[in-house]
Amino acid sequence: MSIKIQNISKSFGSFKALDDIHIHIKTGELVALLGPSGSGKTTLLRIIAGLEAADQGSILFGNEDITHIRTKERKVGFVFQHYALFRHMSVFDNVAYGLKVRPRKSRPSKKEIEERVYELLRLVKLEAYANRYPTQLSGGQRQRVALARALAVEPKVLLLDEPFGALDAKVRKDLRRWLRRLHDNFQITSIFVTHDQEEALDVADRVVIMNEGRIEQIGSPEEVYDHPNSPFVYDFLGNVNLFRGRLHKGKLHQGNFQIDAPEFSDAENKTAIGYVRPHDISIEKEENSKDGVSAVIKHIHVVGPIVHLELKRNDTEEYLEAELTKDLYNNLQLKTGEKVFVKPKQLRVFIPEDYTI
Amino acid sequence: MAKMYLNRMIEDPDRTSRLIEIAQSSLQPLLKGAIYYTVPLTLISFFIGLVLAILTALARISSIKPLQLIAGVYVSAIRGTPLLVQLFIIFYGLPTIGIVIDPLPSAIIGFSLNVGAYASEIIRAAILSIPKGQWEAAYSIGMTYSQALKRIILPQASRVSIPPLSNTFISLVKDTSLASLILVTEMFRKAQEIASTNYEFLLLYTEAAIIYWVICFFLSIIQGKIEARLDRYVSR
Numbered sequence: 001m002s003i004k005i006q007n008i009s010k011s012f013g014s015f016k017a018l019d020d021i022h023i024h025i026k027t028g029e030l031v032a033l034l035g036p037s038g039s040g041k042t043t044l045l046r047i048i049a050g051l052e053a054a055d056q057g058s059i060l061f062g063n064e065d066i067t068h069i070r071t072k073e074r075k076v077g078f079v080f081q082h083y084a085l086f087r088h089m090s091v092f093d094n095v096a097y098g099l100k101v102r103p104r105k106s107r108p109s110k111k112e113i114e115e116r117v118y119e120l121l122r123l124v125k126l127e128a129y130a131n132r133y134p135t136q137l138s139g140g141q142r143q144r145v146a147l148a149r150a151l152a153v154e155p156k157v158l159l160l161d162e163p164f165g166a167l168d169a170k171v172r173k174d175l176r177r178w179l180r181r182l183h184d185n186f187q188i189t190s191i192f193v194t195h196d197q198e199e200a201l202d203v204a205d206r207v208v209i210m211n212e213g214r215i216e217q218i219g220s221p222e223e224v225y226d227h228p229n230s231p232f233v234y235d236f237l238g239n240v241n242l243f244r245g246r247l248h249k250g251k252l253h254q255g256n257f258q259i260d261a262p263e264f265s266d267a268e269n270k271t272a273i274g275y276v277r278p279h280d281i282s283i284e285k286e287e288n289s290k291d292g293v294s295a296v297i298k299h300i301h302v303v304g305p306i307v308h309l310e311l312k313r314n315d316t317e318e319y320l321e322a323e324l325t326k327d328l329y330n331n332l333q334l335k336t337g338e339k340v341f342v343k344p345k346q347l348r349v350f351i352p353e354d355y356t357i
Numbered sequence: 358m359a360k361m362y363l364n365r366m367i368e369d370p371d372r373t374s375r376l377i378e379i380a381q382s383s384l385q386p387l388l389k390g391a392i393y394y395t396v397p398l399t400l401i402s403f404f405i406g407l408v409l410a411i412l413t414a415l416a417r418i419s420s421i422k423p424l425q426l427i428a429g430v431y432v433s434a435i436r437g438t439p440l441l442v443q444l445f446i447i448f449y450g451l452p453t454i455g456i457v458i459d460p461l462p463s464a465i466i467g468f469s470l471n472v473g474a475y476a477s478e479i480i481r482a483a484i485l486s487i488p489k490g491q492w493e494a495a496y497s498i499g500m501t502y503s504q505a506l507k508r509i510i511l512p513q514a515s516r517v518s519i520p521p522l523s524n525t526f527i528s529l530v531k532d533t534s535l536a537s538l539i540l541v542t543e544m545f546r547k548a549q550e551i552a553s554t555n556y557e558f559l560l561l562y563t564e565a566a567i568i569y570w571v572i573c574f575f576l577s578i579i580q581g582k583i584e585a586r587l588d589r590y591v592s593r
Contacts, residue, residue: 050496051493071493072497072499073499077498078493078494078497080490082490084491086494086513088513097498097508098498101498101501101504102499149494150498
């Protein structure tokens with residue numbers, strides 16, 4: 001089932017939660033809505049589910065306009081951030097209830113319901129817990145029950161609101177891999193909301209990055225990470241160093257840096273900001289080229305195979321973050337307090353007039 | 358006074374045995390009053406009142422303005438006037454405009470309306486205490502409003518509302534004594550009738566009080582059992 005979201009807007013009082021949102025989601029796609037809190041991502045998901053009404057715009061499932069159809073008729077599976085399991089029911093009943101309450105003529109027989117529930121519980125690896133109650137389960141298990149419950153009604157669309165937000169890092173990672181596999185097996189059009197960029201990039205086919213009720217960028221994880229189209233996206237997807245300087249005839253001047261920015265060859269003395277990811281900063285011990293700038297290593301910390309460096313530039317006294325592999329770090333034999341030469345390997349320049357950060 | 362009463366009992370063995378005899382012989386009519394009137398009056402009024410309370414609570418929560426208004430006025434009027442006055446209006450007042458209701462039905466109407474108003478606030482609070490996500494989860498798996506209410510919300514709300522509803526129930530047991538004033542021959546009226554023949558007011562009213570206490574004592578044991586049952590799988 002494809003989903004078309006057309007010019008959806010929503011305000012809460014004077015606060016504009018969503019402003020003219022358009023997204024087209026293909027059948028079987030797994031899409032992440034990514035953004036900081038207050039960006040409108042959850043509101044959009046709730047509007048798709050029918051739990052919230054849009055002020056304007058329309059939503060189509062396939063060719064059917066479902067804007068004014070109630071939640072119960074939309075055939076969506078919804079997984080809530082805090083699970084919202086029925087606390088007074090066993091795991092089995094939680095999963096079975098969506099089928100049990102169907103009108104008699106579309107309700108499966110008792111035996112069919114039982115088979116279906118156990119099939120789903122096997123899928124979420126909880127068949128041994130059928131008779132437990134939600135409070136007797138861990139967070140990860142509860143979330144899997146919530147998923148099984150959502151899938152039991154054979155939804156055409158699966159919506160997940162920060163599904164792993166309340167879980168610890170290890171469980172979260174396991175579950176998102178598992179969700180990816182589940183999605184690959186079921187091929188059900190799915191949208192999940194997250195504020196965790198790593199999660200979005202790791203799981204989704206496409207990522208929709210939202211900010212202040214608007215869409216900043218839509219693209220594959222690779223596209224949005226490698227080619228952010230705005231400073232916001234740059235900043236939101238991972239760490240970034242800002243080089244505030246002047247742009248003149250295709251070069252960004254900042255401190256002792258003169259960095260090529262060929263796309264701005266006709267710029268005349270403009271204020272601009274260069275964005276550089278920490279892993280795009282090269283570090284050398286000798287001054288090999290004249291565009292390197294000297295800096296002092298202030299702090300080194302090693303996280304697994306990645307080494308994070310905190311550096312202070314000698315020209316502008318600004319701090320920089322750099323990342324390098326452990327191999328390179330070992331080769332260079334870097335020490336705290338040492339003087340090195342840094343330069344950006346790759347940078348993207350934005351002129352602040354065009355964007356507000 | 359109290360000392361005199363006791364002294365007289367000790368000094369006069371005949372009087373003591375007379376009191377014991379009265380206590381014994383009055384026990385049967387009092388228990389009859391309790392079993393035939395007090396208990397059924399309480400149970401029936403509480404049941405009708407509870408249905409009324411759920412409807413009133415839903416009306417007050419609903420987004421339909423006229424329903425909210427009607428429910429609001431009902432709760433305000435019942436809570437704002439004395440129960441005894443309400444009973445008198447129903448039993449002694451309504452005949453004036455041609456509506457004559459027997460004592461027992463009058464009492465049931467009065468008590469039900471009362472329970473309905475007080476318990477509706479308890480049920481309203483209990484329903485509102487259930488997270489909105491439970492409604493949404495119910496809708497998202499295809500339930501209708503009434504299915505969600507019956508199968509998801511009320512079962513959970515009942516757990517929250519048992520202690521305050523028990524309060525209402527126990528109050529009702531004792532309030533039924535007011536029915537004596539509209540000629541219902543429940544336990545307290547029986548006590549009055551017997552006492553008016555032998556003038557042993559202290560004895561008979563104390564005896565009635567003890568029976569009320571015993572009934573309420575058992576009710577609170579039942580309350581505990583129900584709470585434990587509903588609490589089985591729910592940690593706080």
